[in-house]
Amino acid sequence: MNTPILRMLETYKNENPVPFHMPGHILGRGLINELKIAGQWDITEIPGSDCLHSPVGVIKEAQDLAARCFGADYSIFLVNGSTTGIHIMINSVVRQGGKLIIGRDCHKSVLNALALLKAEPVFVLPEIDNENQIPKGINPQDLEQALVDNPDAQGILITRPNYYGIASSVEDIVKISQKYNVPLLIDEAHGAHFIFHNAFPECGIRAGAELCVQSLHKTMPALTQTAILHGKNNLISREKVEMISSMLQTTSPSYLLMASIDFARDFMERKGYSLYQRLLENINEFNRGIENIPSINRVCTEYKGFETDFSRIVLSLKNTALSGYSAEEILRKDYGIVAEMADQFNLVLIATPFHTENDFKKLLNALGRISEEYGTGKERKNLPLYNSLPERVIPLHQAISSKTREIPINKAAGEICSTSIVPYPPGIPLLNPGERITSEITDYISELLSMGCLIHGINNQKISVII
Ligand SMILES: Cc1ncc(COP(=O)(O)O)c(C=O)c1O
Known part of the structure; x- marks a missing residue:
C-alpha cells in the first residue's frame, strides 16, 4: 500500500x-x-x-x-x-x-x-x-x-x-x-x-x-x-x-x-482493473438475465458521439403499468432494493465492484416478479423532455437578489422566474432565475406534477417570481 x-x-x-x-x-x-x-x-x-x-x-x-x-x-x-x-x-x-x-x-x-x-x-x-x-x-x-x-x-x-x-x-x-x-x-x-x-x-x-x-x-x-x-x-x-x-x-x-x-x-x-473486470462480467450476466424478463429492459445508451458507463444500469419500465417512481417504491418496499433514482419511465442503479453476484440475482428476481405483476406488453406514450431555452429577461445575479413573491403555477405565464425550476430527474432546468415563464412551460410543469414528478423550485403548486 x-x-x-x-x-x-x-x-x-x-x-x-x-x-x-x-x-x-x-x-x-x-x-x-x-x-x-x-x-x-x-x-x-x-x-x-x-x-x-x-x-x-x-x-x-x-x-x-x-x-x-x-x-x-x-x-x-x-x-x-x-x-x-x-x-x-x-x-x-x-x-x-x-x-x-x-x-x-x-x-x-x-x-x-x-x-x-x-x-x-x-x-x-x-x-x-x-x-x-x-x-x-x-x-x-x-x-x-x-x-x-x-x-x-x-x-x-x-x-x-x-x-x-x-x-x-x-x-x-x-x-x-x-x-x-x-x-x-x-x-x-x-x-x-x-x-x-x-x-x-x-x-x-x-x-x-x-x-x-x-x-x-x-x-x-x-x-x-x-x-x-x-x-x-x-x-x-x-x-x-x-x-x-x-x-x-x-x-x-x-x-x-x-x-x-x-x-x-x-x-x-492496485486492484481496480480486476475488480471492474469482474463487475463487467457480473453485469454481462445481469444483461443476459434481463433479456428473459418480458416487460422490463435495460436501456441501450450507446449513442453515436457519446460513450457509456457500463456500471450505470438504466432500466425502462415503459412496457409496464408502473412509472419509474412507483417501480422505485415497490423495489424498495417489497424487495429491500434501493435504486439511485427514478424518472417517469426509468430506474437508474449504480453498480460497483462491491456488489456481489447475489445482489444482481436478487435484483433480477425482483424485476422478474415486478414484470409478472405489472407487465402490460404494450408501450406507453411518453411526454417528451422539455428541451428549449426560455428568453432571459434579466441577468442571473440580478434575478437572485431581486424581491420575489409566490404565485400559483397557472397564473405565472409572462412573469420572470426567480429560482431554478428543475424536474428531478433528469435535472435539466425548465427555468433558471431571470428567465421568462411561458404558458407552454406552466402547462408542462402541471403535467409533470400530475405524474408525480418531483420538481425542485415548485412548492404547493406555486412558483416564485420577480416582483
Ligand atoms: C453532475 C453533478 N455534478 C456535481 C455534483 C455535486 O457533487 P457533490 O455531491 O460531490 O458535491 C453532483 C451531485 O449530485 C452531480 O450530479
Whole structure:
C-alpha cells in the first residue's frame, strides 16, 4: 500500500498520544459506537499531519500520487464534494461579470458560482434520446457554435457523464477548446472510476481538459463528500487554482475524508482493473438475465458521439403499468432494493465492484416478479423532455437578489422566474432565475406534477417570481 495520509494517522494513533488539541472528542474518547472508532483517526493539523492549504508533507505526497494516477499535472483533495470543486474551477477561469459556456444539464453549483461572480451563463442544450426520455449530453458542434457566437466567453464547462452514465466523447470537445484557446472544465462528478478500466469512457483530465472535478464518493470506495480537482498546467496557472481552493475550502479539512481519498486511489490503482473486470462480467450476466424478463429492459445508451458507463444500469419500465417512481417504491418496499433514482419511465442503479453476484440475482428476481405483476406488453406514450431555452429577461445575479413573491403555477405565464425550476430527474432546468415563464412551460410543469414528478423550485403548486 502507498497511502501517506493513512500511514500517518495509523502511526499517530499507535503512539498513544495524550492530545491537548482539536477536535474536542480527543481521539474518540467523547464519542460513541462507530463514531468512537472513526474518532480515533479524526485529527487536525499537528506536527507531521501537513496542511491542505500549503501542503509539503503527507498531503502533498498523497495529492501527487493522485495526480499521477489520474493523469493530471496536479490534484487537490476536496472535502466538500464536487460542489466546491465546481466553484473553484469557475472562479479560476471566469472574471467578475464574465461569461461561461455551459451545458443546460449542469449541476446547480455551476449557476450558483456564476451568480456569485455576477457572470452570465451561455447555455448549450444537451441532445436528447426522446424515445427513452434520456438526456445524452452536449455535442461538439453546438459547443463550437456557442463559442463562435460568444467570442468573449472565458471558458466551457460540460458535465460528463450524466446521471444515466452517458458521456459526450471528449476528444472532439478538447480539440474545440484548443482551437478557440479557451479552458475546458469538466464536471466528471460521476466518473471518478473511469481511469481504472478501459471499458469505461475516457477520463476528462487525461484527454486534455484544463480542470476536471470528480466525486470519489459517488462511485468509488470513499466516504461521502470526498472529491478531487485535477488540473493541467496549461491556460490556467496552478497557483491561481490552489489559491482559490484555499479561499473556498474549510481551514479544518477532515483527515478521515482525506485518508479516504488516499485509500480509494491506492486501492483502485492496485486492484481496480480486476475488480471492474469482474463487475463487467457480473453485469454481462445481469444483461443476459434481463433479456428473459418480458416487460422490463435495460436501456441501450450507446449513442453515436457519446460513450457509456457500463456500471450505470438504466432500466425502462415503459412496457409496464408502473412509472419509474412507483417501480422505485415497490423495489424498495417489497424487495429491500434501493435504486439511485427514478424518472417517469426509468430506474437508474449504480453498480460497483462491491456488489456481489447475489445482489444482481436478487435484483433480477425482483424485476422478474415486478414484470409478472405489472407487465402490460404494450408501450406507453411518453411526454417528451422539455428541451428549449426560455428568453432571459434579466441577468442571473440580478434575478437572485431581486424581491420575489409566490404565485400559483397557472397564473405565472409572462412573469420572470426567480429560482431554478428543475424536474428531478433528469435535472435539466425548465427555468433558471431571470428567465421568462411561458404558458407552454406552466402547462408542462402541471403535467409533470400530475405524474408525480418531483420538481425542485415548485412548492404547493406555486412558483416564485420577480416582483
Ligand atoms: C453532475 C453533478 N455534478 C456535481 C455534483 C455535486 O457533487 P457533490 O455531491 O460531490 O458535491 C453532483 C451531485 O449530485 C452531480 O450530479
